[in-house]
Amino acid sequence: MIQYLIQEIKKKEAPIVVGLDPMLDYVPSFLLEESIKKYGETLEAAGDAIYQYNKGLIDAVADLVPAVKPQIAMYEQFGLPGLEAFQKTTKYAKEKGLVVIGDVKRGDIGSTSKAYANGHLGHVTIQNTVCRGFDEDFITVNPYLGIDGIQPFMDVCKEEKKGMFILVKTSNPSSGEFQDQLVDGKPLYELVGQHVAQWGEECMGESGYSYIGAVVGATYPKMGEVLRKIMPKTFILVPGYGAQGATAKDLKPYFNEDGLGAIVNSSRGIIAAYKKPEYREWGEEGYAEAARQATIVMKEDLLQNALSE
Amino acid sequence: MIQYLIQEIKKKEAPIVVGLDPMLDYVPSFLLEESIKKYGETLEAAGDAIYQYNKGLIDAVADLVPAVKPQIAMYEQFGLPGLEAFQKTTKYAKEKGLVVIGDVKRGDIGSTSKAYANGHLGHVTIQNTVCRGFDEDFITVNPYLGIDGIQPFMDVCKEEKKGMFILVKTSNPSSGEFQDQLVDGKPLYELVGQHVAQWGEECMGESGYSYIGAVVGATYPKMGEVLRKIMPKTFILVPGYGAQGATAKDLKPYFNEDGLGAIVNSSRGIIAAYKKPEYREWGEEGYAEAARQATIVMKEDLLQNALSE
Numbered sequence A, B: 001m002i003q004y005l006i007q008e009i010k011k012k013e014a015p016i017v018v019g020l021d022p023m024l025d026y027v028p029s030f031l032l033e034e035s036i037k038k039y040g041e042t043l044e045a046a047g048d049a050i051y052q053y054n055k056g057l058i059d060a061v062a063d064l065v066p067a068v069k070p071q072i073a074m075y076e077q078f079g080l081p082g083l084e085a086f087q088k089t090t091k092y093a094k095e096k097g098l099v100v101i102g103d104v105k106r107g108d109i110g111s112t113s114k115a116y117a118n119g120h121l122g123h124v125t126i127q128n129t130v131c132r133g134f135d136e137d138f139i140t141v142n143p144y145l146g147i148d149g150i151q152p153f154m155d156v157c158k159e160e161k162k163g164m165f166i167l168v169k170t171s172n173p174s175s176g177e178f179q180d181q182l183v184d185g186k187p188l189y190e191l192v193g194q195h196v197a198q199w200g201e202e203c204m205g206e207s208g209y210s211y212i213g214a215v216v217g218a219t220y221p222k223m224g225e226v227l228r229k230i231m232p233k234t235f236i237l238v239p240g241y242g243a244q245g246a247t248a249k250d251l252k253p254y255f256n257e258d259g260l261g262a263i264v265n266s267s268r269g270i271i272a273a274y275k276k277p278e279y280r281e282w283g284e285e286g287y288a289e290a291a292r293q294a295t296i297v298m299k300e301d302l303l304q305n306a307l308s309e
Helices: A002-012 A029-039 A043-061 A079-095 A110-120 A147-160 A173-179 A188-201 A221-230 A248-254 A277-282 A284-305 B002-012 B029-039 B043-061 B079-095 B110-120 B147-160 B173-179 B188-201 B221-230 B248-254 B277-282 B284-305
Strands: A016-020 A067-070 A099-106 A124-126 A129-131 A138-141 A163-169 A210-216 A234-238 A262-266 B016-020 B067-070 B099-106 B124-126 B129-131 B138-141 B163-169 B210-216 B234-238 B262-266
Touching: A002 A099, A002 A210, A002 A234, A016 A043, A016 A099, A016 A284, A029 A043, A029 A284, A043 A067, A043 A079, A043 A284, A043 B124, A067 A079, A079 A099, A079 B079, A099 A110, A110 A147, A124 B043, A138 A147, A147 A163, A147 A188, A147 A210, A147 B173, A163 A173, A163 A188, A163 A221, A163 A234, A173 A188, A173 B147, A173 B188, A188 A210, A188 A221, A188 A234, A188 B173, A210 A221, A221 A234, A221 A248, A234 A248, A248 A262, A248 A284, A262 A284, A277 A284, B002 B099, B002 B210, B002 B234, B016 B043, B016 B099, B016 B284, B029 B043, B029 B284, B043 B067, B043 B079, B043 B284, B067 B079, B079 B099, B099 B110, B110 B147, B138 B147, B147 B163, B147 B188, B147 B210, B163 B173, B163 B188, B163 B221, B163 B234, B173 B188, B188 B210, B188 B221, B188 B234, B210 B221, B221 B234, B221 B248, B234 B248, B248 B262, B248 B284, B262 B284, B277 B284
Parallel strands: A016 A067, A016 A262, A067 A099, A099 A138, A138 A163, A163 A210, A210 A234, A234 A262, B016 B067, B016 B262, B067 B099, B099 B138, B138 B163, B163 B210, B210 B234, B234 B262
Antiparallel strands: A124 A129, B124 B129
C-alpha cells in the first residue's frame, strides 16, 4: 500500500491528504436539514449528513490528491450511526482510488492491539468465513505501551500489505509535556523515532520507504528536521498545516531529497473552505467546489514553498 | 460516579471489575452456533453471540461486583455489529446497577478528544435534541498527547459527573520501553503519575477520591507502591491479576489504608473460567455459573491476601 500511496503522490504531484474531520458545524445546513427530514433530530441524521458531505468532498478532490484521512473521533461521537458513516466513507473513498488513512490512534497490549489491527486493517474469521470490519489502508497508532502494542499491528500490516503511522511528535501545543522530556539527554520523541525507524526496517516496501510510518506535527519544524534524519526511510504523516498555524515553508525539512517521504494533512482548511472569506462566493451549496479550489491552492503552495529547491 | 463506584465496592466488599473482553474462542460454541443459525457466518452473528455471552456473565456477577469493563477492541474487531454489542452490553450492565468502565484508551488533541469524550461519556446536540452515543460511566485515556488531550475529557467528566482512568504504567511486558525511561532521574510513569494527581485535584468527589483515576498494572507492584504515594487521592484501576501473572499479595500496595483506592480487573480468569480445569465440571452451558464461582474465589483471595492487615 505504501507503494500505491507513493505512486499516487507522484502521479498527482500532491503529497497531500485531506482530513475528513466532519464537525457538525462544518456540514452545510442544507445537507443536515435533508437528513433530519429523513431521520429526525437523531444520531442517524448526523451520520447520514456527514456521509453525504464526505461524498461531495471526495468527488471534488479524488483526482487531485492521493489520500483522505477520516478522524474516527468525529464519527464516534455520533455513536453507531457515526461509525457507519466512517465505514461508508472509507468504502466510498477506496472505490474512488483514494488511499484511506484511518486516524484512529489506537494502541493497547498484545491480543487487544491484535483485535484493533484486525478490525481496522485485517479480518476476523467467523467459523469458516473471513469478514472485514472497517478495512482502512493505513491507520495511526499510539506508541505509549511499547513494542507489544505495536507488533500486532506490524504483523497485520505485513500480512495484508497495509501500513500505519506511529505517533512520534504530535502537532498540539501540549505535545511536549511528555514527548519532549529528556531521556539520556535526548527528548522522548527522538527515542520513539529511533524505535519507529528500527521497527520500520523489518517492513520495507519496494519503494525504499517502510510501511511503518510516523506522525510528526508541522508545528515543530526543527524537531521535524531532526526526526527526518533519525528516520530516513520512514514516511511521515504531517498534521498541523494551515488551521493549526504551520506554513508550507515549515514543511521543507519533512521531505527527503527525492521530494518524497512526507504527506501533509489539511482538514478544516479544505473541508470547511467555503466558510473562509476567500471562498465565500461558492456559498454553502458550493462547499465541494470550494474544497477543490482550496486543495489546488494548497498543492501550489507546497510545490512552490515546501518542495522547491 | 466515583461516589457510586466506592459505595458499591464497600457494599459488595469487592474492589473487583470484571473485564468483558470476549475473544470469540471464549464464547461457548452453543451460543455462537445459535447466532450463526440466525445471521449466518457474519459479523452480525459474532456481535449477537458476544452480547448473549455477556448477558449471561452480567447476570451471574451483578450482585457480586461493582463494575464491568468491556474492552472495546474486542468488539471493534467485528466492525459495526461488534460495536453494537459493546453498546448493548454497556446498557444492559447499567440497567443491572453496574458501573461500566469503557476500556477504550482513547486520546487525541483538543477538539478530537472532545469528540471522543462526547461519544463515550457525554452527548452531542443535533439541532435541538440531545443524543448520546456509547454512554459509559468511566473510560480509560492515553496521556501521550499531554494536557490538551486530557482537558476535554476532564470537562465532560465534570459536566456529566463521570470519570476516567489515565494510563500511567501499563501491565504489559514492554510497558517500560517508553514509560520507564528516566526523566530528570525519575521514570516517565512517575512524571505522568504526578500530572494525574495534579489534574485530579481539580476533580474531587465527595469521597475524598478524585474521579480522574489512573491505570497501573498489577504486574509491577514496586512501581505500584511508589505511584500509590505519588497519587494518594487517585483511584487506581489495576489490570494484570490472574492470567497476566500478578497475585493478590502483589496488589497490597495499590490500596490505601482505608482499604480503598484501587479496583482490580480480571477478564479471562472470570469470563473464561469454564475452560479452566477447576471449573470444568460446569461445562460450556454452565459458563456463567463458572464465572460466578471464579468471582467468589477472587473476592476471597483479595480479602485475605490483598486487603488483610
